[in-house]
Amino acid sequence: MNLVVQGDDVDSVALKTVAKLTGASAIEQINPQAFRLVGAHEHGEVEAVCATAALDWTWVEPGRRLADFGLFVTDMDSTLINIECIDEIADMQGLKAEVATITEAAMRGEIDFTESLTRRVSLLAGLPESALTEVYEQRLQLNPGAERLMRGLKSAGIHTVLVSGGFTYFTERLKARLGFDEAHANQLEVVEGKLTGRVSGPVVDGAAKAAHLRAARERLGLRPDQVIAAGDGANDLPMLTEAGFGVAFRAKPVLRKAADCRLDHVGLDGLLNLFA
Structure with a gap:
């Protein structure tokens, strides 16, 4: 699955932390407020990290438009x-x-x-x-x-x-x-x-x-x-x-x-x- 992480001000440290936790193979920028973590896997700490950094996160099937x-x-x-x-x-x-x-x-x-x-x-x-x-x-x-x-x-x-x-x-x-x-x-x-x-x-x-x-x-x-x-x-x-x-x-x-x-x-x- 892909994980889309977004916020008004995306903290790069938090983003990289989530990418590491989920084992994402790549971080793709959608726009300055949103990033796609490719090939990510669920991890119990994602919600807490995102909440602390004021980020929204959503699992999306690859290729879904x-x-x-x-x-x-x-x-x-x-x-x-x-x-x-x-x-x-x-x-x-x-x-x-x-x-x-x-x-x-x-x-x-x-x-x-x-x-x-x-x-x-x-x-x-x-x-x-x-x-x-x-x-x-x-x-x-x-x-x-x-x-x-x-x-x-x-x-x-x-x-x-x-x-x-x-x-x-x-x-x-x-x-x-x-x-x-x-x-x-x-x-x-x-x-x-x-x-x-x-x-x-x-x-x-x-x-x-x-x-x-x-x-x-x-x-x-x-x-x-x-x-x-x-x-x-x-x-x-x-x-x-x-x-x-x-x-x-x-x-x-x-x-x-x-x-x-x-x-x-x-x-x-x-x-x-x-x-x-």
């Missing part, structure tokens, strides 16, 4: 973007701390997602719809590397899907902004310009995310190993299980354990380095 994939599915909140939208909306009601506590428990997998969503959305009742615009325009930012990742995926001809337990107000805008082929999320109910505290239609939970991935994969005639999925929390676990290559971005422990790739230090575009 981005064009080998046909579908990319990603979560939105805290994966594609830097916030949990519902927490920021709740802040308009002075309830951010209360809602954020529920959000965090759901992302760790400690409470059922649908239950957590229902509880959180109910607290938003009476808030003007304009609060959503304020969150999008003033608080939402793309996570590092998001735009470069999307350009790389589109250049490789990969179908892209944004699927979220968040809300369509945000996914539809990000779909247009970044060029996603599809977007799926929950619809906040609005009556006379105010949120009712309810969602319309079926809840997009972990199972629904996985179902959207399967539907796209089958429609495109792809195998599971031709699918990449990215997320950060327990709600993303079902879709990462359905994908051939799972990416945990700044993720909770429950998702990190199941992922093929963990990106804790580099941006989302670090995914492109794996298959360069």
Whole structure:
């Protein structure tokens, strides 16, 4: 196997240490932030060395290229973007701390997602719809590397899907902004310009995310190993299980354990380095 090691500032001593530990036959520079250790073998000390040097590391099959994939599915909140939208909306009601506590428990997998969503959305009742615009325009930012990742995926001809337990107000805008082929999320109910505290239609939970991935994969005639999925929390676990290559971005422990790739230090575009 090859081992791709990357970071914002790759320490040469740490890199050579990992190469020696894994018995790599060569070190190939992909770019200044990423290196490929050719013919490496697993070693128990790799994780500790990389963690100390703030490096991400991922095992990649030799010869695997981005064009080998046909579908990319990603979560939105805290994966594609830097916030949990519902927490920021709740802040308009002075309830951010209360809602954020529920959000965090759901992302760790400690409470059922649908239950957590229902509880959180109910607290938003009476808030003007304009609060959503304020969150999008003033608080939402793309996570590092998001735009470069999307350009790389589109250049490789990969179908892209944004699927979220968040809300369509945000996914539809990000779909247009970044060029996603599809977007799926929950619809906040609005009556006379105010949120009712309810969602319309079926809840997009972990199972629904996985179902959207399967539907796209089958429609495109792809195998599971031709699918990449990215997320950060327990709600993303079902879709990462359905994908051939799972990416945990700044993720909770429950998702990190199941992922093929963990990106804790580099941006989302670090995914492109794996298959360069």
